[in-house]
Amino acid sequence: NPSKPKYHPINDACWSKGQEVPYLALAKTLEAIEATSARLKMVEILSNYFRSVIALTPEDLLPSIYLCLNKLAPAYHSLELGIAETYLMKAVARCTGRTLAQLRSAAQRGGDLGRVAQDARAGQRTMFAAPPLRVRKVFAALREIAALAGHDSVNKKIGKIQTLYVACRHSEARYLIRSLEGKLRVGLAEQSVLQALALACANTPPQAFAPGAPDPGPAQLDVASTMTPDAFKALVDELALTIKTTYCECPNYDLMVPVLLQHGVRALPDHCRLTPGIPLKPMLAHPSRGVHEVFTRFEKEQFTCEFKYDGERAQIHVPGDEAPRFADAAVFSRNQENNTSKYPDILRRLPALLKDSVTSCVLDCEAVAYDTEKKQILPFQVLSTRKRKDASEDQIKVQVCVFVFDLLYLNGKALVREPLEVRRQLLRDNFQEVEGEWKFAEGGDCSDEESVQRLLDAAVRASCEGLMLKALRGPRARYDIARRSHNWLKLKKDYLEGVGDTVDAVVLGAYRGRGKRAGLFGGFLLACREDDRYQSLCKIGTGFSDDDLKTLTDTLQQHVIDGPRNYYMYDASHAPDVWLAAASVWEVRCADLSLSPAHRAAIGLVDPERGISLRFPRFVRVREDKSPEQATSAEQLARMYLAQDQVKNSAKHLDHDD
Numbered sequence: 001n002p003s004k005p006k007y008h009p010i011n012d013a014c015w016s017k018g019q020e021v022p023y024l025a026l027a028k029t030l031e032a033i034e035a036t037s038a039r040l041k042m043v044e045i046l047s048n049y050f051r052s053v054i055a056l057t058p059e060d061l062l063p064s065i066y067l068c069l070n071k072l073a074p075a076y077h078s079l080e081l082g083i084a085e086t087y088l089m090k091a092v093a094r095c096t097g098r099t100l101a102q103l104r105s106a107a108q109r110g111g112d113l114g115r116v117a118q119d120a121r122a123g124q125r126t127m128f129a130a131p132p133l134r135v136r137k138v139f140a141a142l143r144e145i146a147a148l149a150g151h152d153s154v155n156k157k158i159g160k161i162q163t164l165y166v167a168c169r170h171s172e173a174r175y176l177i178r179s180l181e182g183k184l185r186v187g188l189a190e191q192s193v194l195q196a197l198a199l200a201c202a203n204t205p206p207q208a209f210a211p212g213a214p215d216p217g218p219a220q221l222d223v224a225s226t227m228t229p230d231a232f233k234a235l236v237d238e239l240a241l242t243i244k245t246t247y248c249e250c251p252n253y254d255l256m257v258p259v260l261l262q263h264g265v266r267a268l269p270d271h272c273r274l275t276p277g278i279p280l281k282p283m284l285a286h287p288s289r290g291v292h293e294v295f296t297r298f299e300k301e302q303f304t305c306e307f308k309y310d311g312e313r314a315q316i317h318v319p320g321d322e323a324p325r326f327a328d329a330a331v332f333s334r335n336q337e338n339n340t341s342k343y344p345d346i347l348r349r350l351p352a353l354l355k356d357s358v359t360s361c362v363l364d365c366e367a368v369a370y371d372t373e374k375k376q377i378l379p380f381q382v383l384s385t386r387k388r389k390d391a392s393e394d395q396i397k398v399q400v401c402v403f404v405f406d407l408l409y410l411n412g413k414a415l416v417r418e419p420l421e422v423r424r425q426l427l428r429d430n431f432q433e434v435e436g437e438w439k440f441a442e443g444g445d446c447s448d449e450e451s452v453q454r455l456l457d458a459a460v461r462a463s464c465e466g467l468m469l470k471a472l473r474g475p476r477a478r479y480d481i482a483r484r485s486h487n488w489l490k491l492k493k494d495y496l497e498g499v500g501d502t503v504d505a506v507v508l509g510a511y512r513g514r515g516k517r518a519g520l521f522g523g524f525l526l527a528c529r530e531d532d533r534y535q536s537l538c539k540i541g542t543g544f545s546d547d548d549l550k551t552l553t554d555t556l557q558q559h560v561i562d563g564p565r566n567y568y569m570y571d572a573s574h575a576p577d578v579w580l581a582a583a584s585v586w587e588v589r590c591a592d593l594s595l596s597p598a599h600r601a602a603i604g605l606v607d608p609e610r611g612i613s614l615r616f617p618r619f620v621r622v623r624e625d626k627s628p629e630q631a632t633s634a635e636q637l638a639r640m641y642l643a644q645d646q647v648k649n650s651a652k653h654l655d656h657d658d
């Protein structure tokens with residue numbers, strides 16, 4: 001009987017068919033997820049919640065997914081929360097009679113304003129209980145709050161927050177306040193949410209509950225009970241792959257969820273395709289350490305070498321039907337953020353790039369700071385001084401040249417499954433270079449080590465980071481959306497003899513500085529990610545200038561928390577003076593990777609008991625463009641460790657892409 005949800009684990013937050021989902025059901029689900037550190041358990045808990053929503057109130061699946069991900073819209077809509085703590089405290093203070101000083105000191109002690117808000121709300125009696133919060137209304141209110149701008153918007157925001165807050169029960173206040181802060185802190189990665197959605201759809205197929213579908217029988221509520229465990233696992237894997245692949249090509253839940261609810265997961269690829277205007281997740285490269293290794297990796301395959309430009313990735317979309325609509329063109333970042341207003345100059349120059357044969361396209365490019373007089377590439381640091389938003393063209397000081405290296409969509413057709421050789425030819429046939437503005441990535445197809453070495457030297461002379469080596473023909477030469485693929489290898493000039501690449505690590509804690517560094521943070525505990533967990537990787541204290549340390553000490557203050565999260569894996573001997581929420585990602589260089597009895601990075605992947613650690617780590621820079629979810633993974637570290645000459649023959653091989 002679908003009106004009696006049995007599988008939702010939280011009895012006091014049940015609801016009946018057709019009713020709006022209580023926010024309490026989601027809050028309790030998040031509470032259960034926060035209390036576990038096992039990824040599979042998290043996925044199972046969340047999938048049970050999704051199943052209830054699918055069977056009882058499918059309209060609430062979309063807001064539920066967004067709320068679990070702490071997002072309000074696709075990344076490129078730039079609709080984000082992240083309300084300053086002071087405003088949240090003001091709202092809580094006004095509703096509870098606590099003073100700002102009381103709230104501030106409680107938040108500093110505990111490091112979590114969400115819990116402070118929950119405790120403050122629990123200790124409060126109200127004469128008239130506000131009607132219970134509903135998922136859909138909370139989501140709509142959060143979107144409204146995020147969109148408020150202009151005169152008096154701060155007060156309006158605080159007012160709306162108060163209205164929500166006074167209606168909170170139990171842990172609702174904790175998650176509401178954390179959502180408003182923009183930090184849900186339950187350890188749920190997006191991939192886990194997608195996995196939970198796949199598990200839910202396998203067990204309770206949404207199309208069986210769509211309006212107009214025949215009455216679903218009990219089997220549709222619990223498909224797992226009608227299959228062998230192996231067959232059910234295969235079904236979940238298939239649906240997870242479809243959901244994840246669709247999400248890569250069309251990262252927009254507003255489009256995916258209605259299709260999934262009406263027609264089921266298998267209909268997604270037909271309805272949600274690569275479309276100009278919707279940025280896709282880019283293909284990424286694996287590191288390599290030398291020209292020789294490249295030939296081993298590509299064996300007899302044909303590959304091409306392109307200069308690896310050191311700028312900012314720019315995915316350029318031009319929609320159109322009969323003709324390109326330049327007014328709707330957009331530039332997206334590596335993380336699908338809308339960078340259009342950062343690059344008015346790129347947009348103005350677009351028409352010159354497209355030949356008359358082009359009606360719509362998606363181009364993969366690198367925008368690089370450029371000295372137009374000397375006709376020279378400038379370092380990445382120069383580009384990073386450019387205004388990030390709403391740049392007006394006459395005030396732009398840093399000029400860019402855009403190096404186009406791939407064509408993913410042309411005239412209504414996705415090209416991601418075509419081999420690079422075909423995509424490159426179409427690029428050259430349909431687009432044209434413009435001096436100092438648009439250039440095709442330089443390079444050449446190589447068949448011997450000497451020519452790769454010559455190109456590498458040329459790339460270095462041209463101020464590039466090194467080379468990108470890409471499979472040219474056959475199935476390996478497809479564009480692997482959202483994957484760090486072995487079909488693209490990067491060969492960086494700095495690391496040829498070292499470990500092949502820098503590591504992007506997450507900062508989990510800080511040690512107080514002494515002597516010259518007194519009053520500042522002087523050292524930090526870094527970690528890699530492993531699914532939803534963070535495993536300690538090394539302590540770092542070098543590579544920082546005095547100014548770096550001042551800025552980092554300041555910016556990290558906002559991430560201070562009361563103690564380690566249950567998804568931080570570390571040895572007690574490394575416990576830092578101050579714990580930090582996993583938020584900042586730093587690029588770090590090291591001499592090599594070694595096994596460590598105390599660090600936990602990639603534990604179990606190359607050694608059953610020891611983790612991997614970085615030797616002589618040095619800070620390179622903050623990776624503003626990477627979130628903790630995009631930090632170097634345990635598996636990537638394991639590969640880098642195994643690729644080192646001295647360990648090459650001694651450990652098991654990892655050879656599939658991540």
Ligand code: ATP
Nearest residue numbers: 284285306307308309310312313366405441468490
């Ligand atoms: P990093 O930039 O530190 O190397 P990453 O994780 O950002 O790491 P990688 O996969 O390592 O990305 O390297 C690919 C990046 O190099 C792309 O995201 C792109 O911005 C840049 N790039 C520069 N030139 C090229 C090129 N010819 N082909 C592909 N990517 C290029």
